[in-house]
Amino acid sequence: MSKTVTPRTPKGFRDFLPDTMLRRNFVLDAITDEFHRFGFEPIGTPILERHETLFGKYGEDAEQLIFTAQHGRSTREPLAMRYDLTVPLARVVGQYENHLSFPFKRYHIAPVFRGERPQRGRYREFWQCDADIVGVAGMSADAEIVSLMQHILSRLGFPQFVIKINHRKLLVAIGDFSGVPKEQLPDLYRSVDKFDKIGAEGVRRELTERGIAADAVSRMIDLIQAKVAGTGSLDLIVDAIGADEDNGVDELRELAALLAEAKVPPACYDFDFTMARGLGYYTGPIFETVISEPNLGSITGGGRYDNLIGMFRRQSLPTTGTSFGIERIIDLMDELNLYPGHLGGTLVQVLVTVFSQDTRAASMRIADGLRQAGVNTELYLPSRKLGRQFQYADKKGIPLVAIAGPNEVEAGTVKLRRLADGKEVATTLSGAVDAAKQLLALTP
RNA sequence: GUGGGCGUAGCUCAAUGGCAGAGCACCUGAUUGUGGUUCAGGCGGUUGAGGGUUCGAGCCCCUUCGUCCACCCCA
Numbered sequence: 001m002s003k004t005v006t007p008r009t010p011k012g013f014r015d016f017l018p019d020t021m022l023r024r025n026f027v028l029d030a031i032t033d034e035f036h037r038f039g040f041e042p043i044g045t046p047i048l049e050r051h052e053t054l055f056g057k058y059g060e061d062a063e064q065l066i067f068t069a070q071h072g073r074s075t076r077e078p079l080a081m082r083y084d085l086t087v088p089l090a091r092v093v094g095q096y097e098n099h100l101s102f103p104f105k106r107y108h109i110a111p112v113f114r115g116e117r118p119q120r121g122r123y124r125e126f127w128q129c130d131a132d133i134v135g136v137a138g139m140s141a142d143a144e145i146v147s148l149m150q151h152i153l154s155r156l157g158f159p160q161f162v163i164k165i166n167h168r169k170l171l172v173a174i175g176d177f178s179g180v181p182k183e184q185l186p187d188l189y190r191s192v193d194k195f196d197k198i199g200a201e202g203v204r205r206e207l208t209e210r211g212i213a214a215d216a217v218s219r220m221i222d223l224i225q226a227k228v229a230g231t232g233s234l235d236l237i238v239d240a241i242g243a244d245e246d247n248g249v250d251e252l253r254e255l256a257a258l259l260a261e262a263k264v265p266p267a268c269y270d271f272d273f274t275m276a277r278g279l280g281y282y283t284g285p286i287f288e289t290v291i292s293e294p295n296l297g298s299i300t301g302g303g304r305y306d307n308l309i310g311m312f313r314r315q316s317l318p319t320t321g322t323s324f325g326i327e328r329i330i331d332l333m334d335e336l337n338l339y340p341g342h343l344g345g346t347l348v349q350v351l352v353t354v355f356s357q358d359t360r361a362a363s364m365r366i367a368d369g370l371r372q373a374g375v376n377t378e379l380y381l382p383s384r385k386l387g388r389q390f391q392y393a394d395k396k397g398i399p400l401v402a403i404a405g406p407n408e409v410e411a412g413t414v415k416l417r418r419l420a421d422g423k424e425v426a427t428t429l430s431g432a433v434d435a436a437k438q439l440l441a442l443t444p
Numbered sequence: 445g446u447g448g449g450c451g452u453a454g455c456u457c458a459a460u461g462g463c464a465g466a467g468c469a470c471c472u473g474a475u476u477g478u479g480g481u482u483c484a485g486g487c488g489g490u491u492g493a494g495g496g497u498u499c500g501a502g503c504c505c506c507u508u509c510g511u512c513c514a515c516c517c518c519a
Contacts, residue, residue, distance in 0.1 A: 006492095011510085061517065064445085084519090116517070117445080126519065190517085278518065301519065325519035355477075390479035405477055419479065 012116070012124025019345040026343055027156065027330055028109060031129055034152045038144065040107040040131050045088040047111070051078035057087050057311060059280055065115045067124075081113040085130045085323070086281075086308065093134055094312025102135030102317070121297065121328045130302075132321025134309065139251055142285045142304060142320045143258035149289060149300055149322055150268045156329065157338040161299075164272040164288045165255070167248030168303070170237070171276060174223050177241040179216035180207075186280065188212070192224060195274035196290070200225065224273040231256050233271050248284070255285060281305045287322055291332060299325045299332065344397040349376045350416075350436055351393040353386060355405040362404045366414050366432060370402075373433040375440075394419055400439055402432070 009015055016024060035042075048069055055063055067081040082088055085108045093104065109129045118124060131148060133141040146163055153161050175188050191206040198206070200221050207217045226236040234249050234256075241247070252271060259269065277286045284304030291299060302322030310316030333339060352367040354360050363379060370377040378398065380389045386403070393401050403415040414432045417424040418439045427435040 008510085065517080112519090114518080118511090119513070122518075128519070298519070323519070328519060353478090386477055387475075387479070392479085394479040401478080403478075407477080415478095417478070422479090424478090 010124070012118035014123060014125070022343060022345070022347060023334070023339060024326075024330060026339060027326060027333065028127075028129070030155055031152055031324060031326070032107070032109065034148065034155060035107040035131055038105075038131075038148050038151075040105045040148075043089070043092060043106045043108050044110065045082070045085075045092060045108070047081055047113075048079045049082055049088065049091070051080045053091055054080045054083055054087060057281075057308075058083060067113045067115055082110075083114060084112050085110060085128050086132070086305070086321075089130070089132055089134070090309045090319075091312050093309050093317060097313070100134075103141070104134040105131070106134070107131045121331055123327065126327045129324040129326045130321060132319055134319045135317050136320070137306070137318035139254045139258055139285070141318075142251075142255055143262055143264075145302065145320055145322050146255070146259055146269060146287060147262045147264050149287065149324075150264045152324065153289065153300075154268075156333065158291060158332070158336070161268065161289050161291050163269040163300070164275040164290065165252065165269055165285060166271065166273055166275045166277075167252050167285050168282045169246060169248035169284065170252070170273065173241060173244060173247035174220055174237070174273065178220035178223065180212055180220060184210065184212055188220075189276040190278055192274055193276040193278055195224070226273060230266065231271070233273070237273070251285060277301060277303060281308045283307055284320065297325075297328065299328050301325065344399075346397050347376050348378045348396065348398045349440055350378070350400040350402055351389065351396075351398045352377060352379050352402040353389040353404070354380050354383070355386060355403070357383070359404055359406060359409050362409045363402075366402055366404055366429065369429070369433055370436060373437075375433065375436055390419075400436060402436070 032042075051068065054066055058066075062083070066083050069079045069081055071079075089106065089108065093100065107130060109127065111125050112128050113125055115124060116122060131145065133144065146165070149163055171189065171192070172185065175182075175185055180188055187210045188207065191203050191210070194206070195203055204217050204221055207220075208214055223237065223240055226233040226240075228236060231253055234252055238249055243249075256271075260266075275286065275288050277288060282303040283306045286303030287300065288298045288302075289300040290297075300322050302320070304318070304320040306318040307316050309319060350370055352363050352370070354363045367377045367379040380392070386405075390401060399419060401417045401419060403417065408414055408426075413426050413428055415424060415426050416432065416435055416439055423439065425435055425439070
């Protein structure tokens with residue numbers, strides 16, 4: 001007998017047992033359905049990409065987190081595991097543009113891999129859930145993305161969320177106006193992005209330490225804190241730095257107008273100049289959603305990246321989109337208890353018990369009838385006494401138990417018992433499906 | 445990658461350096477046609493691993509692995 005291996009997953013990789021998987025699927029199904037309603041269509045891409053596809057897209061720091069993958073006998077084609085779904089999209093667009101019609105609205109739900117140190121809400125394998133629009137330069141596309149986010153988050157039942165909106169060009173203009181050198185803009189984004197976490201003074205300290213002049217930092221911090229309802233803060237910024245066609249403010253105004261037309265509730269979004277997003281490739285409006293109560297960081301992130309596709313194509317295509325952080329969304333839904341009551345630990349609706357070998361055939365007929373009527377039905381398989389079969393149903397959370405013992409078989413009936421309240425009805429075999437559906441529908 | 449907390453039964457955790465325990469879970473019975481309550485009994489351990497100090501280590505020291513948290517970065 002060989003020694004058993006300690007069963008465990010690699011660091012940062014997780015298994016999902018059925019009750020967890022049911023909740024994950026509930027969230028993904030809701031999101032997918034909303035994607036469809038907005039006319040987005042799915043794509044799939046391989047988990048492994050060619051090394052050259054991924055490297056050189058995310059910046060040096062991020063590149064160190066990319067998993068590489070190699071097969072022992074084929075070293076001629078260096079491979080890497082996808083780090084997000086955006087670069088694969090850019091590759092697909094470059095590779096299949098003749099087969100696509102633009103605007104190309106695609107969604108993509110799949111696992112991605114990052115070799116980070118795991119933490120709460122942060123794993124080495126996690127699912128991303130992206131919707132992007134390729135080929136539309138105007139704000140109509142960005143407005144649709146924001147509207148999509150609002151619909152999905154509302155549908156999932158989040159009582160209050162705020163989609164923060166900013167603009168990369170505006171951050172550049174503010175930096176410029178304050179006197180922050182262009183080559184330090186990435187530092188600026190990184191620090192400003194921590195505004196929520198470390199506050200104005202924290203950002204000031206970081207930027208000063210990075211060698212940006214103190215007066216430039218002060219001017220900048222004053223500007224980004226502009227906070228007036230609606231587009232009011234845009235006016236404040238323009239008052240301060242002056243009007244400029246290329247500072248993104250006009251686009252944000254247009255976006256606000258489109259969001260109003262799309263009937264996105266004003267309480268759901270907010271112009272926030274302290275939100276920057278770390279990724280380097282954004283070129284236009286940027287989005288991020290936060291939930292204030294249990295603070296787990298952002299649950300969506302996205303924006304416009306008009307140049308990325310140019311990495312895989314002679315000429316780039318304007319693109320905007322968003323990514324839903326479903327790992328965090330699921331954690332939050334657990335905490336806020338946002339799942340519907342019918343979503344228990346099992347999807348089995350009826351357990352058909354088997355009283356004895358002699359009545360097995362009758363139980364199988366009942367199970368078959370329920371299954372044909374679309375009821376999720378489990379036929380009890382081991383031979384154990386009735387009490388154990390009830391115990392099994394109760395422990396697993398199966399709402400209904402069907403009993404067909406000798407008495408019922410003799411009379412040509414079946415008993416249905418609802419475990420939650422003990423309500424029990426006896427029906428004919430042909431009436432079992434309706435009776436079961438009724439008991440399930442009126443579950444107390 | 446940097447810094448810190450924690451590793452004891454399947455799970456949650458006890459145990460002055462001195463006999464490794466409890467609750468829950470699981471199994472059996474009370475109860476051979478009815479679960480979730482109750483009662484009785486039972487199973488369950490190389491104290492993460494390796495080394496050291498000691499008459500004696502779950503406890504102290506070192507190493508290592510795992511895990512959680514804060515950074516870095518990000519969803």
